[in-house]
Amino acid sequence: MTDKPTSPTTEGSDPGRRRVLAGISVALGGFAALLVGVPVLGAVLKPMVQKEPRVWRKVGAVNDFKIGQTVAVSYENGGTKPWAGVTGRTSAYLRRDTSTAFTAFSVNCSHLGCPVRWEQSADLFMCPCHGGVYYSNGDVAAGPPPRPLAEYPVRVNNGDVEILTTPLPIDGRVPKAS
Numbered sequence: 001m002t003d004k005p006t007s008p009t010t011e012g013s014d015p016g017r018r019r020v021l022a023g024i025s026v027a028l029g030g031f032a033a034l035l036v037g038v039p040v041l042g043a044v045l046k047p048m049v050q051k052e053p054r055v056w057r058k059v060g061a062v063n064d065f066k067i068g069q070t071v072a073v074s075y076e077n078g079g080t081k082p083w084a085g086v087t088g089r090t091s092a093y094l095r096r097d098t099s100t101a102f103t104a105f106s107v108n109c110s111h112l113g114c115p116v117r118w119e120q121s122a123d124l125f126m127c128p129c130h131g132g133v134y135y136s137n138g139d140v141a142a143g144p145p146p147r148p149l150a151e152y153p154v155r156v157n158n159g160d161v162e163i164l165t166t167p168l169p170i171d172g173r174v175p176k177a178s
């Protein structure tokens with residue numbers, strides 16, 4: 001009888017040591033995956049569970065606006081971080097209806113979110129993307145938009161006009177100010 005030849009790769013190796021090294025390798029891989037995965041998962045899930053704070057933002061003094069005129073105003077979002085810069089700003093169309101009443105519309109078309117343009121001479125909001133048209137009260141006049149322009153709560157506070165910041169509503173309905 002002849003002896004069975006041994007493999008040169010396994011000759012002299014220690015299976016126990018290999019198992020330990022494999023275990024360390026798996027543990028380090030798992031630790032690295034946790035290190036990368038937890039912050040990524042947190043960044044993805046956080047906006048779903050944490051609501052953006054709603055804050056009243058001043059957009060100008062009452063007398064800065066003429067009755068009957070619609071103008072674009074810009075302001076800082078509610079949950080803006082100090083490092084956000086210009087990306088933390090948003091805008092709306094503001095109309096002074098009477099000496100004390102204002103209406104604010106979202107600049108985003110209710111179709112796919114393109115910024116609409118106010119055409120004073122036509123008394124219409126126009127969307128450049130797919131030809132959506134809105135009446136001055138925000139109702140759809142023509143084109144593919146499924147809903148009127150979203151309206152934001154506005155108030156007059158100590159002579160200033162303030163808009164309540166809120167994320168753009170997916171269903172077109174901005175929650176009422178509480």
Ligand code: FES
Nearest residue numbers: 109111112127132
């Ligand atoms: S995004 Fe305005 S009509 Fe399509």
